[in-house]
Amino acid sequence: MKHLTPQQAHDLLQANPNALLIDCRTEIEHYYVGHPVGAINIEWNTAPDFEVNPHFADEVLRMAGRKERPIVLICRSGKRTLDAGAALEAHGFTDVANVLEGFEGELDRDHHRGTIGGWRRHGLPWRQV
16 A cells, blocks of 8 residues: 555546545545545445444445556545555555545644644645535
């Protein structure tokens, strides 16, 4: 699995329109916290118990169409995507990347996100519903 900064991930997505950006946060996070423009939401963990989605790889394949398609994964802080990416690779996906810092970044000393890193903090295109 490759590890990309938010800017590197954005650059890759702009240079390769065939690449698929998968937001593996929960649907609530995706819509209400915000998400990168063009991201497709496929939950890695599902509510209400946040169990691992047993259909994650199948859902990604359904969207990707083939396992060789470049897949870029983003979550809140770049940690969930590590497990999600490993699962995709175990299912035969060959071009998987993790967005370091995720969408919101790490917690700052006041326990707030979005102040020291992440897709949104870097000013990359995003939207909120």
